Amino acid sequence: MPELPEVETIVRDIRPALVGRRIEHAALSHDDVLRGVGRRRLIGRLIGATVRDVSRRAKHAVIELDGHRLVVQPGMTGSLVVHRRPLRADEARYAVLRARLDNGRELVYRDVRRLGTLLLLNDRQWARYTGAIGPEPLDDEFTPERLGEALRRSRQAVKKVIMDQKALAGVGNIYANEALFAAGIDPSKPARRLLPEAHRRLHAEIRRILAAAIASSGTTVRDYRTGTGEAGNFQLELLVYGREGEPCRRCGTRLTGTHAIDARITVFCHRCQS
Ligand SMILES: [Zn+2]
Numbered sequence: 644m645p646e647l648p649e650v651e652t653i654v655r656d657i658r659p660a661l662v663g664r665r666i667e668h669a670a671l672s673h674d675d676v677l678r679g680v681g682r683r684r685l686i687g688r689l690i691g692a693t694v695r696d697v698s699r700r701a702k703h704a705v706i707e708l709d710g711h712r713l714v715v716q717p718g719m720t721g722s723l724v725v726h727r728r729p730l731r732a733d734e735a736r737y738a739v740l741r742a743r744l745d746n747g748r749e750l751v752y753r754d755v756r757r758l759g760t761l762l763l764l765n766d767r768q769w770a771r772y773t774g775a776i777g778p779e780p781l782d783d784e785f786t787p788e789r790l791g792e793a794l795r796r797s798r799q800a801v802k803k804v805i806m807d808q809k810a811l812a813g814v815g816n817i818y819a820n821e822a823l824f825a826a827g828i829d830p831s832k833p834a835r836r837l838l839p840e841a842h843r844r845l846h847a848e849i850r851r852i853l854a855a856a857i858a859s860s861g862t863t864v865r866d867y868r869t870g871t872g873e874a875g876n877f878q879l880e881l882l883v884y885g886r887e888g889e890p891c892r893r894c895g896t897r898l899t900g901t902h903a904i905d906a907r908i909t910v911f912c913h914r915c916q917s
Contacts, residue, residue, distance in 0.1 A: 644758075645717045647780070647813030648856035649867050649875065650699050653723050656870025658697040660725040660748060661706065665693045668743040673757055676739055680763040688763055689713070689742055701776050701812035712769050718758025722868040725750050755866065777811045780849050785811070790849075791842035794834040800904050801837060802830035805849065814849065816907045817862055817884045822849045824883045829916045830909050831901075855880065883910040891915060 645653070669689035674682050692708040699705065704723055706713040715723055726749045730738065740752040740761065752761070764772055777793070778785040793810040794801060804810050806819045814822070823830045825848040828841055837845070861867060861875035864885065869875060878885070882892050887900025891912040900910050 644702065644719050644815055645721070645861070645867050646702055646815035646818055647699070647853055648818070648859075648877065649861035650702050650704055650717065650813070651857050652861045652875065653717070653870040654697055654699045654704050657704075657723060657725050657750070661694045661697050661744070661750065663694065664748075665745040666690060666708075666742045666750075667745050670741050672739050676752075676754065676757050676759055676761050678760045678762050679768075680761075685713075685761070685763050699813075700773055700779075701808055702815065710765060712764050714762040714764060714769075714772070715752060716760045717752075717867075718754055718756065718760070720756040720866045721752065721754040721759035722866070722872070723750070723752050724868065724870055724872050775809065777807070777809050779812050780814065780853055785846070785850075787839070787843040787846040790846045791837075791839060794837050794842060797834040799834055800831045801828060801834040801845075802909060803905050804834040805845070806905070811849075813853070816909075817864070817881070818849070818852055818856065820884045820908075820910055821852050821881060824911060824916060825852060827916055829913075830911050831904050832917075883912070884908075886910060 666689050669686050671682050671686060677685065688711050694706060694708060696707040702716055704715045717723055730751065737753045737755045738751050739754050739757060742750040778789060794804055797804045802819050802823060805814050822845060826844040828845060856862060856877040859875060859877040859880065860869050862877040863874040864878060867875060883898055886898050887910045889898055891898055893915050894912065896912055896914045898910050898912055900908055902908060
């Protein structure tokens with residue numbers, strides 16, 4: 644699933660093409676991606692609305708309209724692109740939401756397996772929604788002390804805590820694996836046993852890696868595409884994710900892959916991480 648750097652890349656790409664534009668027509672191919680809103684209400688709110696801003700919160704793209712926000716969480720096979728030309732047949736085939744703008748361009752949410760979700764929230768619903776999500780790791784409010792608080796009060800493995808959206812926004816499996824390797828921390832270690840020095844290291848590595856991934860337009864493992872339809876480049880810089888059984892780049896030891904921590908693949912070096 645696209646994580647913070649991928650959604651940030653999409654938002655930066657589509658924002659200039661959307662802000663200030665009016666939506667003239669909108670169509671939804673399937674209802675199963677909708678959460679808390681029906682097709683008629685969604686389409687009714689979109690048509691005639693002007694896009695005030697496009698931003699990101701955690702792993703969601705937030706398209707701000709008059710009094711409402713369209714919140715898109717692209718799934719593993721989802722993409723959000725503003726097209727300058729009519730869609731090719733293969734592009735239109737998996738287009739779930741299409742919104743035609745007043746300049747003839749089209750915002751398209753495409754999702755082959757429809758694992759993503761669309762929400763339409765008014766201001767009150769948005770306040771509740773964003774209030775339930777933890778701090779943005781690249782914002783100043785996210786400090787080593789704040790990370791330390793979340794880790795200290797948990798009995799879970801450190802990897803689970805940094806992927807918990809209530810503790811920290813936007814970090815998923817890829818960047819959790821990478822940050823824990825870079826910080827030299829065993830992903831299965833109980834979070835509350837980490838010392839302040841480890842909080843500082845992990846905090847710094849989470850921020851460094853997310854920023855580097857944004858600079859590389861995100862990680863394309865399978866279907867992720869930027870807001871202009873390109874692949875990302877950060878997969879070339881991954882040190883552990885997807886490399887189980889291969890030698891550690893730091894010490895040469897075979898990297899371990901396990902599903903024991905959270906049913907997702909965790910890859911780590913048992914020599915470099917403790
Ligand atoms: Zn190693």
